[in-house]
Amino acid sequence: MNKGTVLSTAFMGLAALSMMAVTSTTALSQEFNLRMQTHYAPETVSGKLAQGFIDNVEKMSGGRVKIEMFWSSAVVASVEGFDAAATGIIDGEMHGGAYQTGKNPAFQFVGDPMGGYDNPYELYSFFYNGGGREAANELYNAYNMHLVGWWAGGQEAMSSSKPLRGLEDLKDWKFRSPPGLETEIFAELGASPIVMDFTEIFTALETGIIDGADASSLANNVGLGLYDIVKHATFPGFHSMPVDHVTFNLDVWNSFPDDIKAIIDTATQALALQTTMTFDIANLEAATKLKSEGVTLYDWSPEDRAAFRAGAMRAWDGWAEKTPEAKALVEAHHDFLRRTGKIE
Incomplete structure (x- = not known):
């Protein structure tokens, strides 16, 4: 290789490095x-x-x-x-x-x-x-x-005028529910979900149209004033x-x-x-406040949580048949829940 070729090769290498530096600088800027x-x-x-x-x-x-x-x-x-x-x-x-x-x-x-x-x-x-x-x-x-x-x-909390100690207390329990999957899960477990607008919850609880409500987190429910009316809630939550x-x-x-x-x-x-x-x-602070005010909080047992999850899985399976994309996501969740011992 002669001197000219060596210089030419070196020049081309320097030019390539220079171009890379310019490209990198452009990307970074x-x-x-x-x-x-x-x-x-x-x-x-x-x-x-x-x-x-x-x-x-x-x-x-x-x-x-x-x-x-x-x-x-x-x-x-x-x-x-x-x-x-x-x-x-x-x-x-x-x-x-x-x-x-x-x-x-x-x-x-x-x-x-x-x-x-x-x-x-x-x-x-x-x-x-x-x-x-x-x-x-x-x-x-x-x-x-x-x-x-x-x-x-x-997790959100369920608020109720009646005790919600576990799965058995869902039988014939009338509550405000958003539409869709939740109504199917709770109805299958014996509850009576009633779909109504979020803004109607307070009046429906006051008048006894419903026994309870799925509204929001415990802290947000305090802000809504729900526990001025009802004195029972699930915490930590389990459903949504x-x-x-x-x-x-x-x-x-x-x-x-x-x-x-x-x-x-x-x-x-x-x-x-x-x-x-x-x-x-915020939820732990709300729980401390509510207990001091006489509101009873229910932390469901592992057995009741597992039974609720099994009911939810049955509703999931129905939704999985709606579209191929739903089926793929349900299967992905199932795989992970099995891997972590949440379901069999």
């Missing part, structure tokens, strides 16, 4: 101005937690990612946020999968897998270590969306654990370099942990 929507108001507990997510993303990215949040469903109705992101009206959204069950019943099992898990940490384990992220994103990707992760406050999600338009997500994807994923995990801890504390 790329900025993203993102628009997202949530149904929460900024002054609520969940709104403040969502703001923490925004702050973390902006700080960890060194200002390369800026998020403009549209609070209180300011762009479109909450149920329309998913489609608004899928079609590019906004870049991402922080509502919940349960809003989309009308689109596909499979979303029930990413929005609130009722009866499946005892606390958010188990649900997070399914998502990150049990195949949940992959199974859920097969569903989301089909709608041009990417699911980054979940954030959950924990709705989750909110962090999603992005799939094309937008795929446009992010790997470091930005990692930053958003990490911020989502931090959001999940902070949300669960925040509501854990």
Whole structure:
């Protein structure tokens, strides 16, 4: 190899390295101005937690990612946020999968897998270590969306004018229920679910139209004033654990370099942990307050929880037959629940 060839080869190598450096620098300097929507108001507990997510993303990215949040469903109705992101009206959204069950019943099992898990940490384990992220994103990707992760406050509490010591007390128990899977689970176990709007709960309890209600978490139920009327509640809960999600338009997500994807994923995990801890504390404080005021709290036995889960699984199986996507997600949950000894 002559001197000219050596110099030429060296020059080409330096040029390639220089090009790689320029490309790397360009990627690291790329900025993203993102628009997202949530149904929460900024002054609520969940709104403040969502703001923490925004702050973390902006700080960890060194200002390369800026998020403009549209609070209180300011762009479109909450149920329309998913489609608004899928079609590019906004870049991402922080509502919940349960809003989309009308689109596909499979979303029930990413929005609130009722009866499946005892606390958010188990649900997070399914998502990150049990195949949940992959199974859920097969569903989301089909709608041009990417699911980054979940954030959950924990199990909701049942409020009642009668004792709710265990499964036997559900017999003929009339309660306010949201529509859908929950009504099927409780009806099959002998309760009498009555679908009514959230705003009607207080009056229905006062007048005795219902014996109890599925409203929200223990702390939120205190805020609603339910225990001024009824003096029994389940805590910790067992039946419903709705989750909110962090999603992005799939094309937008795929446009992010790997470091930005990692930053958003990490911020989502931090959001999940902070949300669960925040509501854990609020619910424990509420439980202490209610006990001092004469409200009886019922922590169901492992046997009653297992019996409720078995009833829920039977309803899940019916929903699994609705669409192939629902079947795939139900099977993913079943696999993880068997692996962790929750079901046989």
